[in-house]
Amino acid sequence: MFLYVLLRLTVVVLAMVLIGLVVVVGTDRLRRSRRDVRRRARAIAPAAAVLVVVLSTNSVARRVVPDGSHIVGIRATFGVDATWWIYELEGGFLPWLQSFETAALTAYFSFIYVYGYVFLLVFPVLAYLALPDTRPVRELLVAYSLNYALGLLCYLLVIAYGPRNVMPELVDALMYDAYPRYQHLTRQVNRNTNVFPSLHTSLAVTVALVAYRTRETYPLWYPIAAVLGLSVAVSTMYLGIHWAIDVVAGAVLAAVSVALAARLVGRFSPGELLGRFSVEGLLGRLSLRERLER
Amino acid sequence: MDERRSNPTASSRRDVIAAGSAGLVATSAGCVRRARNVATRDPVGPLSVTITTAVADYDREGIQIARRLAETLELVGIDASLRTVSREELRRSVLVNHDFELYVGRQPEFSDPDFLYELLHSRFAQESGRQNPFGLTSGTVDELLSRQRRAGAEDRPDAVAELLSVVARECPFAPICVPDEHRLVRDDRFAGWDDAYLGDRLGYLGLEPLGEGDLRGVILDTLPTKNLNPLSVEFRNRGIFVDLVYDSLGALDGGDVRPWLAEEWCWEDRTATVTLREGVEWHDGESLDAHDVAFSYRLVADTSLGTGSMPAPAPRYRGLASIVEELEVEDGRTLSITVGAEPEPGVRAFLVPVLPEHVWEDRTDDATLFGFRSTPGTTEAIVTDNVPPVGSGPFAFADRTERDWLALDRVDDHFSRTAEELPEATVERLRATVHPRSTSAIEAIEANDADVTVSTLEAYSIAGVTETDAVRLVTQPPRTYYYVGFNVRSAPFANPEFRTILARLLDKAWLVEEVFEGQASPIASPATEEWLPDSLVWEDGDPVAPFLGDDGEPNVSATRGAFERAGFSYDGEGRLLARG
Numbered sequence: 052m053f054l055y056v057l058l059r060l061t062v063v064v065l066a067m068v069l070i071g072l073v074v075v076v077g078t079d080r081l082r083r084s085r086r087d088v089r090r091r092a093r094a095i096a097p098a099a100a101v102l103v104v105v106l107s108t109n110s111v112a113r114r115v116v117p118d119g120s121h122i123v124g125i126r127a128t129f130g131v132d133a134t135w136w137i138y139e140l141e142g143g144f145l146p147w148l149q150s151f152e153t154a155a156l157t158a159y160f161s162f163i164y165v166y167g168y169v170f171l172l173v174f175p176v177l178a179y180l181a182l183p184d185t186r187p188v189r190e191l192l193v194a195y196s197l198n199y200a201l202g203l204l205c206y207l208l209v210i211a212y213g214p215r216n217v218m219p220e221l222v223d224a225l226m227y228d229a230y231p232r233y234q235h236l237t238r239q240v241n242r243n244t245n246v247f248p249s250l251h252t253s254l255a256v257t258v259a260l261v262a263y264r265t266r267e268t269y270p271l272w273y274p275i276a277a278v279l280g281l282s283v284a285v286s287t288m289y290l291g292i293h294w295a296i297d298v299v300a301g302a303v304l305a306a307v308s309v310a311l312a313a314r315l316v317g318r319f320s321p322g323e324l325l326g327r328f329s330v331e332g333l334l335g336r337l338s339l340r341e342r343l344e345r
Numbered sequence: 346m347d348e349r350r351s352n353p354t355a356s357s358r359r360d361v362i363a364a365g366s367a368g369l370v371a372t373s374a375g376c377v378r379r380a381r382n383v384a385t386r387d388p389v390g391p392l393s394v395t396i397t398t399a400v401a402d403y404d405r406e407g408i409q410i411a412r413r414l415a416e417t418l419e420l421v422g423i424d425a426s427l428r429t430v431s432r433e434e435l436r437r438s439v440l441v442n443h444d445f446e447l448y449v450g451r452q453p454e455f456s457d458p459d460f461l462y463e464l465l466h467s468r469f470a471q472e473s474g475r476q477n478p479f480g481l482t483s484g485t486v487d488e489l490l491s492r493q494r495r496a497g498a499e500d501r502p503d504a505v506a507e508l509l510s511v512v513a514r515e516c517p518f519a520p521i522c523v524p525d526e527h528r529l530v531r532d533d534r535f536a537g538w539d540d541a542y543l544g545d546r547l548g549y550l551g552l553e554p555l556g557e558g559d560l561r562g563v564i565l566d567t568l569p570t571k572n573l574n575p576l577s578v579e580f581r582n583r584g585i586f587v588d589l590v591y592d593s594l595g596a597l598d599g600g601d602v603r604p605w606l607a608e609e610w611c612w613e614d615r616t617a618t619v620t621l622r623e624g625v626e627w628h629d630g631e632s633l634d635a636h637d638v639a640f641s642y643r644l645v646a647d648t649s650l651g652t653g654s655m656p657a658p659a660p661r662y663r664g665l666a667s668i669v670e671e672l673e674v675e676d677g678r679t680l681s682i683t684v685g686a687e688p689e690p691g692v693r694a695f696l697v698p699v700l701p702e703h704v705w706e707d708r709t710d711d712a713t714l715f716g717f718r719s720t721p722g723t724t725e726a727i728v729t730d731n732v733p734p735v736g737s738g739p740f741a742f743a744d745r746t747e748r749d750w751l752a753l754d755r756v757d758d759h760f761s762r763t764a765e766e767l768p769e770a771t772v773e774r775l776r777a778t779v780h781p782r783s784t785s786a787i788e789a790i791e792a793n794d795a796d797v798t799v800s801t802l803e804a805y806s807i808a809g810v811t812e813t814d815a816v817r818l819v820t821q822p823p824r825t826y827y828y829v830g831f832n833v834r835s836a837p838f839a840n841p842e843f844r845t846i847l848a849r850l851l852d853k854a855w856l857v858e859e860v861f862e863g864q865a866s867p868i869a870s871p872a873t874e875e876w877l878p879d880s881l882v883w884e885d886g887d888p889v890a891p892f893l894g895d896d897g898e899p900n901v902s903a904t905r906g907a908f909e910r911a912g913f914s915y916d917g918e919g920r921l922l923a924r925g
Contacts, residue, residue: 134400134429212400212429219401220409220805220860243402243431 060169067170068177075174075272076181084181094185098192098316105196112203113242133211133247137294138218144295145214146221148288160286163279167286168251171258171279178269186316187265194257194305194312198250201304206245213246215291249293252301253308255283260309391920392837393424396829397439397448402781403432403566405803407449409860410521410827410851413897414447417850421904422921433568436579439830440660441473443480446838447847448830450518453582456600456824458505458876459690462490463664465517473722474578474660479517480834486511494668494686501689506878509870513881513889515841518830519848522857523823524865527802529790533815535560535797541768542821543797545597546588549775550739550761551768559774563786565800567748567779574731575698576648578660585799586777587698589753590628590736594619594638595695602692605767606638606699606737606760615670615691616683622760623678627701628741634677640702642666648726650709657711657722668694704735739770750778784809791816804864826871837923842911848890850904855897 072081084091172195179188259273259280266273284302287293293301398404398411411427418425428445430438438444454460463469467487469476489508496504530538535554541547552560572580575587596605604610606625610617625633645666647656659666668691671683684691708726712719719728733742739761740753753775761769777799780786783806789795791811802810810818829851831838838844853867869889870881880888893907894900905915914922 132428135427138427212402216400216402217408217412217427217429219405243400 060165063166064169064173067166068174071170071174072177072181075269075275076178080181084183087183091180091183091185091188095180095188095192098189098196102192102196105199109199109203113206113245131209133209134217137211137247137296138214141295142218145288145291146218148285149221149291152289156289160282160289163282164251164286164290164292167279168255168283171255171276171283175258175261175272175276178272179265182268187261187268190264190309190312190316191258191261193316194261194308195254197308197311198253198257198304201308202248202250202253205248205300205304206242209247210244211247211294211297212244213292213297214288214294216243218291246293247297248300248304249284249287249297250301251287252284252293252298253304255280256302256305257309260305264309264313387924389914389922389924391422391424391916392923393426394418394446395426395428397428397430397435397445399432399435399449400429403435404449404451405805406524406827406860407451410829410856411449413856413860414449414829414851417894417899418847420899421850421901421908422915422919424920432566433579440475440478440578443473443478443832443834445830445832446835447832450828450830451582452826452828452871454824455826455871456597456873457690457693458508458872459494459668459686459693460664461508461512461871462494462667465512466490466664466667468667469663472658472660472663474658474663476658476660476663479830480832481515481517483511483515486515491685494690497687498689501687502876505872505876506881509872509876509878509881513870514845516831516844516848516890517833518828518871519844519851519890520868520871521827521829521851521853522861522865522867523826524801524804524861526821526823526825527807527864528798528800528819528821529787529802529810530797530817530819531790531793531795531815532817534558534793538797538817538819539821541598542824543799543819544583544585544801544821544824546585546738547596547598547768549585549589549799550770552771554771558772559776560772560797561795562775562777562797562799563780563789563795564751564777565780565783565786565798565803569777570745570747570749570751570779572730572732573734573742574727574729575700575734576645576659576661576727577729577731581661586751586753587734588738589740589775590734590738590742591698591700592625592737593696593698595692597696602695605695606633607695610682610692610695612688615686615688616681617688617692618675619680619682619695621678621680622764625737625760626758627703627735627737628756629701629704629735631701631703633699633701633737635674635680636677637702638680638699639672639674640705641697641700642669642672644700644705644709644726645697648709648724649711649722650706652709653711653724654721657724657727660727662697665694665697699737701735701737740775743774748779750776752776782806804861807864808862823866826868827865828871837913840911843908843913843923845890846893846904846907846911849893849907850899851890852892852894852897853887854892859897 175191176188179185179191182188259276262269262273262276284298288295288298396411396415398407401408408429415425415427435448435450439448439450452460452464463476465477465479465481465483465486467477467482467484470480470482486508489504489511493501493504493508526544528543532538534556535552537552540551543549549560549562568580569586573587573590574580575584575591581587592606594605594607594610595602606621607619608622610619619638621633621635621638627633643650645659645662647653648659649657668684668686669682670685673681675681682694684694705726708729709724711721712723712725712728732745736742739756739759741756743752743754745751755770755773759770761767778789778795780789783803786795786798786800786802787806787810790798793815807818810816812818829848831844831847833839833844857863857865857867867883867887869883869887870877872881874882882888886892893904908921909915916922
């Protein structure tokens with residue numbers, strides 16, 4: 052079941068990405084960038100490596116951290132059991148949002164939550180790779196890493212269950228009841244206490260913010276990313292998966308991540324970093340030292 | 346919750362002391378005495394309570410009961426909040442650590458009223474586990490619990506009736522309702538679904554396959570894929586899979602206990618001579634004998650087997666095992682077991698699982714974590730995952746993927762295969778797959794990806810079931826009930842009057858309609874119909890703790906009156922005052 056769902060996801064997203072590349076990026080750009088693939092790959096390698104490390108530790112950490120932190124007492128000492136606090140603060144908002152429920156909206160938001168979201172994350176990486184300037188793609192990748200890393204820290208400290216877990220009768224878990232198979236997918240990647248902040252929202256908003264920064268290069272992408280990003284944010288609430296507070300926190304996390312990424316990418320250019328740790332760099336410093344000693 | 350209650354108290358007391366000490370210099374001894382008298386009184390503050398409950402992923406109805414109760418308490422002047430946890434954490438907090446004030450729970454089994462012995466006897470109040478989580482210590486209740494055990498068949502109904510009446514007055518927990526047990530099965534794959542209760546081991550034996558292939562079950566709970574320890578209270582509710590892997594002397598069949606691992610038993614007064622079946626082996630090839638049986642009862646009474654600094658009783662089966670007073674091994678196949686009860690409830694002692702001594706004798710030390718010893722009394726036997734389990738049952742553990750599925754394989758030389766009178770395993774493999782929600786479980790059965798929902802379906806999903814020639818909804822007499830439990834160890838919950846008023850703030854009929862969508866029956870007392878005296882039967886309303894209000898809405902002034910009559914008072918803002 053899980054494999055079938057995964058396969059379907061891959062095929063659909065692949066189709067969306069291909070269409071996006073042709074429409075947004077254009078065949079000219081794609082053709083030209085083929086010659087420059089190596090240089091660009093080398094330029095983004097550090098940022099991509101960081102993301103791979105963060106993602107691989109993240110998937111383990113999301114499962115292990117809740118148990119582990121209980122043992123070490125981190126949660127007992129610093130953690131906040133926030134579910135009831137959030138419920139009392141905004142309990143009425145989601146039922147209100149869901150009062151607009153229609154079959155079409157449920158279908159739309161379910162599609163956005165699963166397919167739209169994955170497309171939103173994958174497409175800009177490829178689109179920015181088609182640019183001679185590698186800075187946008189590096190910023191994006193670093194921002195992704197920051198989202199995951201900071202998000203995990205929040206999960207460690209804030210223990211909260213989502214609205215569908217507290218108000219099952221009011222907040223229908225619309226997607227899971229309309230399309231039960233999706234839960235096989237999301238169950239594989241998450242724990243039900245990891246709701247604050249909404250990483251769906253933060254990553255989607257991150258993409259939209261970076262799209263805003265590159266709006267002159269890709270004028271068509273910015274509005275698409277904005278609409279999709281907003282839809283993802285709303286979908287997490289409409290589907291009863293996140294509280295409004297999680298979504299707000301997700302947007303804040305996105306802003307912080309993008310701002311930090313812009314600074315970090317400017318400061319440590321990968322070329323310099325590579326140089327510093329490369330063989331020639333080390334030799335260079337060694338020889339300098341030798342000279343000083345003489 | 347405690348902090349919120351005590352903080353204003355502490356600071357106001359400090360203020361008084363500070364003010365007092367400034368004036369002390371110029372005052373006499375009499376004033377000091379007076380100052381001390383004034384400053385050392387704890388004020389009675391507004392009451393705030395915390396209700397512990399599992400969230401909807403684990404208990405869709407429980408969280409709604411808890412929320413409704415919290416809203417009702419707020420309306421009558423009690424500050425209420427919810428502590429939302431996982432099912433495992435709920436059991437750990439409530440049953441193991443007694444760290445709760447109120448909680449919403451579900452009793453796994455109550456077919457014979459003797460279950461109340463485990464639940465309420467004061468001898469268990471200090472222990473961790475299913476036994477007496479409320480901390481009730483009542484001489485009257487203890488006495489009646491023993492009496493119903495010792496009463497003959499004729500007197501027992503009266504003894505039980507009296508016990509139930511006293512329990513209703515004491516109100517250590519408020520019984521709410523008995524939810525219907527719905528399961529979805531495929532009639533084109535197996536026949537015999539209705540022959541036995543599907544919440545128990547016998548339900549999965551004796552099924553008649555109508556085609557090829559495994560028996561494919563669906564469960565809504567990941568816990569059996571993580572832990573298969575029959576003694577683990579956090580991970581077990583009914584323990585269907587554990588019961589298929591382990592045998593017990595007797596097996597529950599309907600309401601009766603019939604010989605299972607025991608070939609027969611004969612009673613002489615309160616002593617049963619039990620003969621085991623011949624040639625029984627553990628799944629690892631070792632042979633099972635009477636010493637394993639004796640060992641199992643000793644282990645439940647004290648999982649450290651006397652080697653620890655203190656006894657470490659098992660958190661499950663404690664009530665059943667406590668029926669046994671004396672146990673002697675006569676020879677490899679024979680035991681004589683003396684029970685502190687008449688044979689009628691006494692035979693329930695034979696439902697304790699029989700564990701292999703050669704595996705469990707090494708689990709009596711306190712568990713260690715990174716080389717550190719855990720809390721005394723937390724033995725390895727209690728905390729082990731026990732994967733793979735070595736049992737003697739009709740199915741043996743085959744494989745699992747945590748959170749996803751669990752597979753058991755038939756044991757071809759199990760005694761049930763040759764004993765004529767016993768139902769046997771009819772499939773080579775039983776595979777249980779975890780599904781996240783009832784809706785996806787239903788989809789799996791309808792798509793012929795599974796044959797039976799081993800877990801019961803949640804009430805809300807029943808309306809979405811489409812029955813066909815092949816797919817059928819099986820509804821069996823329910824064996825569990827929902828309740829709100831009180832921690833009577835601490836004020837104001839120590840007061841039975843107070844508990845009764847809280848029980849009267851649960852509109853059970855409303856909850857059954859709104860939360861269970863009518864798929865449950867409200868109850869006033871925790872017993873099946875045959876045991877209930879007329880005075881405790883729910884007819885048009887609750888005869889014991891009628892709701893203080895109408896149609897789900899509490900009557901605030903009536904509730905206030907009830908609290909005031911019980912000796913409580915309200916402040917100017919309509920908040921209930923209580924010492925806590």
